[in-house]
Amino acid sequence: MSFFRLKLIGVVIIATLISPHLCFAHRVNIFCWVEGGKIFCDSKYPSGEKVKKGKVNLIDMTTHQTIASKITDNQGKVEFPVTSQMLKNKHDIQAEILAGMGHRNTWKISYSELSSSGEQEQTTTNTETNFLADQEKPNDSVLPWDQSPTPAKVKGSSTTAPACSPTQLKRLMEKTLDKKLNPILEKLTLLQERKITFYDVFAGIGYILGLMGIAMYFLSKNKQS
Amino acid sequence: MHISEGVLSLPVLVTGWVGTGLGIGISLKKITVDEIPKMGMLAAVFFVASLIHVPLGPTSVHLLLNGLVGIILGILALPTLCIALLLQAILFQFGGLTTLGANTLIMGLPAVLAGYLFRLKPNPFWAGILAGLTVMTSALCAATALALSGEQFLNVAKLLVLAHLPVAGIEAVVTFFIITFILKVKPELISLK
Numbered sequence: 001m002s003f004f005r006l007k008l009i010g011v012v013i014i015a016t017l018i019s020p021h022l023c024f025a026h027r028v029n030i031f032c033w034v035e036g037g038k039i040f041c042d043s044k045y046p047s048g049e050k051v052k053k054g055k056v057n058l059i060d061m062t063t064h065q066t067i068a069s070k071i072t073d074n075q076g077k078v079e080f081p082v083t084s085q086m087l088k089n090k091h092d093i094q095a096e097i098l099a100g101m102g103h104r105n106t107w108k109i110s111y112s113e114l115s116s117s118g119e120q121e122q123t124t125t126n127t128e129t130n131f132l133a134d135q136e137k138p139n140d141s142v143l144p145w146d147q148s149p150t151p152a153k154v155k156g157s158s159t160t161a162p163a164c165s166p167t168q169l170k171r172l173m174e175k176t177l178d179k180k181l182n183p184i185l186e187k188l189t190l191l192q193e194r195k196i197t198f199y200d201v202f203a204g205i206g207y208i209l210g211l212m213g214i215a216m217y218f219l220s221k222n223k224q225s
Numbered sequence: 226m227h228i229s230e231g232v233l234s235l236p237v238l239v240t241g242w243v244g245t246g247l248g249i250g251i252s253l254k255k256i257t258v259d260e261i262p263k264m265g266m267l268a269a270v271f272f273v274a275s276l277i278h279v280p281l282g283p284t285s286v287h288l289l290l291n292g293l294v295g296i297i298l299g300i301l302a303l304p305t306l307c308i309a310l311l312l313q314a315i316l317f318q319f320g321g322l323t324t325l326g327a328n329t330l331i332m333g334l335p336a337v338l339a340g341y342l343f344r345l346k347p348n349p350f351w352a353g354i355l356a357g358l359t360v361m362t363s364a365l366c367a368a369t370a371l372a373l374s375g376e377q378f379l380n381v382a383k384l385l386v387l388a389h390l391p392v393a394g395i396e397a398v399v400t401f402f403i404i405t406f407i408l409k410v411k412p413e414l415i416s417l418k
Binding site for chain 2: 027028098100103104196200204205211216223
């Protein structure tokens, strides 16, 4: 082998090693879940690498119109609020990831997911708003019985213990649970990823051998005839 | 390089299928019983090659080996790649069924061209260069297909070519060694007609 050939091979190897870091994958995955009035989307390649700066579109599956679009962050994540329009339309939604270089995948978000989370979030927000408003509302009444101190104040405590109805308490607990459960839901959703197994590989090779056998059979039949 | 479902426009999809159909039609007339085992073996190689990830700095790349398939099989690379791509689409969800025609053409046309060019000068070094060029040409074909479907050609082409530069380098080296081995051990495996 000449020196020139060796040099060229060396240049190819060096160029290969210093090439910029880019994504190499055949398939891109997107996973979505609805929690606390928000649609969370996570996108990644089968190798586990996150889709950075990929475009995520929310598409109404009935009208096929794009409702919202956002770009993923460096963690491959993006989130959309569940809007009142989504709840009003009562349509399923498709989340579409466009990762460039011809990579695309979708995830279906059913209306039932949106409605349960959206309504819950709306109620929680309303309850919380009312609750806070109640606490901050100045007492304009001049009547003596309206000026009575709260039970906490009676006991001489410096902090005021807010009066909280069971419904309000339930809603607040739900909101706290949402926050706690979100990472678990994320993990559960990501578990749905279909990974390539050895069965798939051997199945493919088996199909190829089978097709090879069929082709040889017909070609030999033709030869005989 | 496997273009997914729903990315390409209808005219590009139809052109892909027509081109692939014509190519496979022509190549099927040239199939002999002796070629079938070679096609099967190379289809399996191409099918599995995409799963072999080679660690490279902060990332990993995988092989395509369409250049090698083209060099050994010539025009028979088209049906071979079509079968392998079909199985990849079904079993691995790489690419898609509607885009199979376009994907076969993207991978197959440069491979067939490499096969013809190799027969002009059959030596391992030239085979290595052709294998590298096949990857880059496939990347440009993919960029063209995407550009015809609405994406900006220059942006996609730049991204695809840069992304496949390491693959081209590795494939050039791998093909060089494989062809060197074949020409020394079993040269009749490559019909130079």
